[in-house]
Amino acid sequence: MILPILFIAESLHKGKGVFTAEPIPSNTTIEISPVFILSSQEREIVEQTKLYNYIFEWGADEKQGALGMGYISIYNHNYLANCTYDMDYDNETISIKTVRNIDAGEELFINYNAIYNDTTPIWFDAI
Numbered sequence: 001m002i003l004p005i006l007f008i009a010e011s012l013h014k015g016k017g018v019f020t021a022e023p024i025p026s027n028t029t030i031e032i033s034p035v036f037i038l039s040s041q042e043r044e045i046v047e048q049t050k051l052y053n054y055i056f057e058w059g060a061d062e063k064q065g066a067l068g069m070g071y072i073s074i075y076n077h078n079y080l081a082n083c084t085y086d087m088d089y090d091n092e093t094i095s096i097k098t099v100r101n102i103d104a105g106e107e108l109f110i111n112y113n114a115i116y117n118d119t120t121p122i123w124f125d126a127i
């Protein structure tokens with residue numbers, strides 16, 4: 001499920017990003033995406049490719065990988081993200097939910113540290 005008001009466009013920050021055409025209230029689930037699960041061995045291989053920046057750590061031990069089948073892998077990082085994500089290991093999905101009201105035209109961000117306001121540095125220079 002992806003809200004039909006979401007779209008992908010060029011981001012001012014880097015590459016493409018996910019945006020909304022209409023305002024979205026806080027605490028709204030905007031996407032539930034199935035994921036393709038990678039074994040720990042497959043993840044090691046993918047980490048040597050351009051796909052590395054598009055996969056999520058997966059599983060209780062975080063040794064597996066997951067590639068989102070919706071817009072999941074297109075959301076850009078922000079240390080003060082306006083969305084958060086939740087991994088459902090049983091149903092093999094990732095959900096995106098807003099953490100504040102979002103304006104029309106605004107880019108939607110997640111924090112790659114998994115907590116929307118975690119300022120721990122990530123593996124690349126980011127906003």
